[in-house]
Amino acid sequence: MESKDRKILFNEVAAPGCFRLGLEWRSAEVTPGQFVMVRVSDGLDPLLRRPFGVYGVHGGRGKNPLKGNVVELLYKVVGKGTRILSARERNESVNVLGPLGNGFPEAGKDEKVIMVGGGMGIVPFLMLAKKLGDGLLLYGARGKSEAALAKDFKGTACRVKVSTVDGSVGAKGLVTELLEREITKDSVVYACGPVGMLKAATKVAAAAGVRCHVSLERSMACGIGVCLGCAVRAKTHGERENRNYMMVCSEGPVFDSEDIDWELL
């Protein structure tokens, strides 16, 4: 929970249009699923910080995958802010606020974790896989080059199954179809990706009668729960009376999928 200038250690292509950004970070400690808010330039345009999940923490003593002195982000160039970020050079600094948000909750003793990542939704799962020491990642990649990111999971004990819509790599079809095949009664589902995918994952989990935690994205201004800009509607009314909105940045980005009013998302 700091706002600091962080030196860029590397900012290199990970896949076409997709970059790895390494930030010097004295004693970082991150929970898988947390994010940071990056000020991509000192100018006034773009004005707001941009949120990115943490892809990895390196350089820690004792190989704790959640601690270290390098924080790595993985981001895709989709607009002005990410384009500017991708042009930033090694040894320059960017101001970073974070780590922020809750991250994924611990899995129960008997629960088998299935991670479902779509596109850049793969980001939180590399750390989670390292932490778990096992688990299954179902990765819906947009194509061959994105699918190559699965290589990053080689060093983990996590099994990876890839799907692509066109079948160019792995199974042909939606990643949630993979989920349907893999899910069992003792699964717990952790999902991150486009809203459509999260909705589908929620349904599959509900049908199997297991818990599902999803990481949501909303436009954010502050990242710390004060602008109230990143609200999503909560489903559970009774308990949360007069408080139907939850803030993705401070109460999430990870939510129990049952708490979310999917109709209104």
Add this chain to the structure above:
Amino acid sequence: MESKDRKILFNEVAAPGCFRLGLEWRSAEVTPGQFVMVRVSDGLDPLLRRPFGVYGVHGGRGKNPLKGNVVELLYKVVGKGTRILSARERNESVNVLGPLGNGFPEAGKDEKVIMVGGGMGIVPFLMLAKKLGDGLLLYGARGKSEAALAKDFKGTACRVKVSTVDGSVGAKGLVTELLEREITKDSVVYACGPVGMLKAATKVAAAAGVRCHVSLERSMACGIGVCLGCAVRAKTHGERENRNYMMVCSEGPVFDSEDIDWELL
């Protein structure tokens, strides 16, 4: 008169806080005293282009110093726009509009040219010196490191006398005091620099009864005479009736100092 992306060939420190920017430019042809408008970044902040005089044109055939395929600018970092420009790298492109403006007029056959440059006001005179093949440059530098720019005139047949306010290099005092000493009845004065210096040069020239041409700076939006933002007041009313303002970008930046209403500048 074009608006084009130009490749940056070099962008290097010329003196502390001062940069040389080389732009690839197919068949450039520039009159000494002309300027260009540079879009320092593609973003919206800063929004407007920034004006810079042309310091040199290189690589022309037949050694014509006004033609070539590299346009060199010399600029000082004073604010946001110049700071961003100074961070642009070789092989990147910047959009440049120009060359613009009138440039310095030809000197009369019997006139001996004295150029008076204050600070970055030295910029137009390197090309002018090369074109003239002789002449005298009086250069009021802000200090030792800026005075070092005078070295660039070594290859020309132009004599250079430097003054600094603190006397650290050359004569101690104002450059217009040098002018008072050097001016003769057959001089013509070309001046570029801060308004105070231009006013003083105008007075010295008037006292000596010789012509004085000054290059002015105003905030500019368009650079091509349409926004009417860069107006200066003309002194000569009769002839210019109902048209008391002159546009620095399109009617200047070089004016006969007698045409300018200095009181209102």
Add this chain to the structure above:
Amino acid sequence: MGTTVEKNTGERLPVEIAGIRFQNPVMTASGTFGYGSEFAPYTDLNRLGAVVVKGLSLKPRQGNPGPRIVETPCGMLNAIGLQNVGVEAFIKEKLPYLRKYSTRVIANIFGETMEDYSEVARMLDGVEGVAALEVNISCPNVKKGGIVFGTDPFEAAKVVMAVKKSTRLPVITKLSPNVTDIKVMVRAVEDAGSDAVSIINTLTGMVVDVEKRRPALATVTGGLSGPAIRPVAVRMVWEARKVARTPIIGVGGIMEAKDALEFIIAGATAVQVGTASFIDPNAAVKVAEGIAEYVERHGTTVSKLVGSLEV
């Protein structure tokens, strides 16, 4: 709403305003494109929907002392003071050049009194090559202690009536955004006979030079333009659309086609590109190209897009 879909020709870009057909919906904004000729070296005037020229007054005007402009975050302030060659010199010296192009010419006019407005309008009536008048009402009424015509619905209506009486040309009224309710202004000028409205002129703003403790502009306040004001302009077009019976021309902070499309979808039949032309003299043509690409890609026409916002 004055907008005809060009079904028969199958063309996607043309729009119609007050009975005039424009080959595409992109115009230049007054005061940002000179008298057109200045841009000929940089852009193809024939590819614009219309050129709106610098505001014309009865007599030539010298404008304000400097500094006249200052940059602001994503915008600029100007206090040019409506410097222009006057309507007579425009007709004699500037218009002949523009007649060489197939692009429509709209004459932007203003005055300091009702009589000024009438007189300028009369002088442009029947002049070959002028397609319409755009009446800038964001000017102080010197007879009423400098109150701006465009912030008072009664004064605004009177100006429009005066102009309408003096010309057979279609009259577009250019509204000021410095008002509590743009809808009131739209109704007032439409009731007075205005054939279309341009929304918006500049917002009034000010910059202080804190080291000198003086205003950055000689006139203290000036007009704010550029992308900074776009959200305000789009909102006003959308509000105006709810009551307007005549076409709206959207203006304010358009830098690229996407920005222009915001206005069109919110309810503008055409758009004007202003400050962007200072940054890129070819900006307006690029906006037109981008709109062409968009309507092609979406299999639609500009006319169908107008006001197509789903709320």
Add this chain to the structure above:
Amino acid sequence: MGTTVEKNTGERLPVEIAGIRFQNPVMTASGTFGYGSEFAPYTDLNRLGAVVVKGLSLKPRQGNPGPRIVETPCGMLNAIGLQNVGVEAFIKEKLPYLRKYSTRVIANIFGETMEDYSEVARMLDGVEGVAALEVNISCPNVKKGGIVFGTDPFEAAKVVMAVKKSTRLPVITKLSPNVTDIKVMVRAVEDAGSDAVSIINTLTGMVVDVEKRRPALATVTGGLSGPAIRPVAVRMVWEARKVARTPIIGVGGIMEAKDALEFIIAGATAVQVGTASFIDPNAAVKVAEGIAEYVERHGTTVSKLVGSLEV
């Protein structure tokens, strides 16, 4: 004008508004600083002139559906819908934390009816740790078909009178910029008993998602804030200064000390930092530091700078 130069102490930064002394002129803007505690990890609350908390209503409010924010050129639009915990929870759960700090706390309040405003004001009257009320009048009056209190001088005056009757606390009225003449609003609320004015709240704006042809915000329009609006805000402060008899608090697009000084020199006794706190949670303290550096360098005091613009 309510501003006392602290001559005897020799301090350069303190200002006085409505009889309250603030240790420096930098406050946080309502809705951009939560209830204060959220910023404690990032900044030193004790170094602020005041914390103005998120707008409070009689009952807790849930706010608008999303999307609630969208970025704009050098600014942002928000349509939070005034989500807040309600005045009761504020007093019980939020205020005790803020009492630990020496910094003044100003409670920003709003309502949908006159009665709402009165009631909230009454509930805050005499509550320890609340230094003043800031009344947000940029809200729709549900009893009058949603017309915004703050764009009608009569309604605005009525709100201020209602609040004044219900509290002994100093009342600061926060004005809307979406008006033709800010001076009329200043006079109206001052005549109604307002002890100071905050200028400005957000400008109404709108962004269209052109690919979806839908508004970017669920509520269609929202409030524009950030550096884009600063020139408009500074201008309104300067205009207001000409007629105001009470102190002005300048708000709108302040990112750094230089920006705050524009407001002060134009006539504001204090300033509020809003959107900037989202980008840098320590922004307000940095602004205060920069102002301290400036007054030191210029050998002056903030009070002397107020309205010192030479025109």
